[in-house]
Amino acid sequence: MKRDWRVGVLFASPWILGFLVFMTYPVVASFFYSFTSFSVLQPPRWIGLENYRELTRDQVFINALKTTLLYVMGAVPLGTVVAILLALLLNTKVRGMALYRTMFFLPSLVPQIALGVLFQWVFNGDYGLVNELIRKVHIGKYHIPPPNWLTDPAWAKWTLVLIAAWGSGQAMIIYLAGLQDVPESLYEAADIDGAKIVAKTIHVTLPMISPVIMFNVIMGIIGSIQVFALPYILFPGGAPERSTYMFAMYLFDNAFGFQRMGYASAMGWVMFVITLALTLVALRFSDRHVHYEGG
Numbered sequence: 098m099k100r101d102w103r104v105g106v107l108f109a110s111p112w113i114l115g116f117l118v119f120m121t122y123p124v125v126a127s128f129f130y131s132f133t134s135f136s137v138l139q140p141p142r143w144i145g146l147e148n149y150r151e152l153t154r155d156q157v158f159i160n161a162l163k164t165t166l167l168y169v170m171g172a173v174p175l176g177t178v179v180a181i182l183l184a185l186l187l188n189t190k191v192r193g194m195a196l197y198r199t200m201f202f203l204p205s206l207v208p209q210i211a212l213g214v215l216f217q218w219v220f221n222g223d224y225g226l227v228n229e230l231i232r233k234v235h236i237g238k239y240h241i242p243p244p245n246w247l248t249d250p251a252w253a254k255w256t257l258v259l260i261a262a263w264g265s266g267q268a269m270i271i272y273l274a275g276l277q278d279v280p281e282s283l284y285e286a287a288d289i290d291g292a293k294i295v296a297k298t299i300h301v302t303l304p305m306i307s308p309v310i311m312f313n314v315i316m317g318i319i320g321s322i323q324v325f326a327l328p329y330i331l332f333p334g335g336a337p338e339r340s341t342y343m344f345a346m347y348l349f350d351n352a353f354g355f356q357r358m359g360y361a362s363a364m365g366w367v368m369f370v371i372t373l374a375l376t377l378v379a380l381r382f383s384d385r386h387v388h389y390e391g392g
Contacts, residue, residue, distance in 0.1 A: 127362040135359035148363035157339075158347060158364070162371075164254060164335075165322060165344040169375075171254075172261035172324075173317040177310065180265040184272035185298070198273070205266030213330025216260055220246035247331065250340035257328055257341060261321070268313045275309035276302065307387040311379065318375050322368060325349065344368060 106113075131148055133141035152158050187198050207215075219226050228243035246256045279302060287297045303310070325345035328335070335342025348368070352361035 127365055130359045131362035131366050133359045135362075136356045137358050138356065141359060144359075148360050149367075151360065152363060152367060157342070160339065161335075161342050161344050161347040164340065164342060165324070168254060168257060168261075168324065168343065169318060169321040171258035172321045173314060175258060176261050176265050176268065176317055177314060179262040180268035180313065181272055181303075181310070183265060183269045184276055185302070187269070187273055188276045198270075202266040202270060205264045209326035210330055212260075212263070213327050216256075216327075217247070217331060220256055222246060222248060248337050250338045253332060253337055253341045257324075257331070260327065260331075268317070271309055271313055272306060275306040279305045304388045307383075308389055311383045311387050315376055315379050318379065319372055322372050322375075 130141055132143060132145055134144050134147075135141035183201055187194065187201065191197070218224070220228075222228060222243070222245040225246070227246065231241055231243040234241050244252045246252050283301050283305070284297060287301055292300070323345055324343055328341050328343050329346055329349075332341040335346060344364070345368075348361050348364045351357045351364065
């Protein structure tokens with residue numbers, strides 16, 4: 098048994114070493130640096146809770162946090178609804194379904210940088226595809242003026258929310274796997290009771306895939322709080338008027354732009370606490386609304 102244990106540890110040692118060096122050490126180091134004034138170029142100087150006190154007075158930090166939470170409240174529900182609807186459509190028995198599933202999954206594989214450059218043209222106020230389509234829409238004799246998606250503060254943050262639905266392919270695949278595990282006997286029983294497709298979806302499908310929904314919602318919350326690349330490319334500096342200045346963007350600027358690594362580390366731990374709190378709220382909510390087989 099000792100020999101087997103040593104062999105097992107030897108085979109697992111690359112992962113253990115990588116976990117200690119690239120995960121454990123950065124976490125511990127960032128916690129220590131969050132209590133220091135650290136510019137990377139100079140040794141850290143202990144200042145206690147001063148970084149955290151400054152965060153409570155930093156209006157840019159507060160606004161970035163509000164913008165990020167607003168994005169989470171918009172992107173997570175929209176992404177969840179889009180992914181579930183796509184999974185329901187792709188769970189039907191239609192010829193060439195494998196091709197359709199591939200087509201809807203491929204957009205989620207596009208790198209965030211390329212996606213940002215692409216949507217700079219799609220939502221361009223003068224020549225963008227979206228505004229060209231809007232200009233062709235008429236309701237009666239009235240013409241709908243297209244908005245300035247990327248330059249109007251009232252529309253910019255909601256542009257990011259709309260783009261969030263573009264990457265629903267990964268969640269869609271997970272929902273699709275969950276849908277295929279729903280017992281056919283439940284649908285047969287619903288058919289005998291005279292249930293229509295909407296009733297079967299609400300009372301059979303959604304309860305049976307509720308654990309999958311909860312998993313994707315939690316992953317969506319974590320990913321949305323950490324959103325960085327797309328707004329950084331689409332809206333440099335949080336333009337217009339810092340209406341799209343996200344939490345992760347301000348953290349990045351403090352760490353690598355202003356050389357305030359200690360302050361950025363404190364922001365990172367605040368992000369961790371907020372993510373943990375939202376995750377616990379979601380898990381608490383799941384106690385009454387998530388159905389587990391045998392539960």
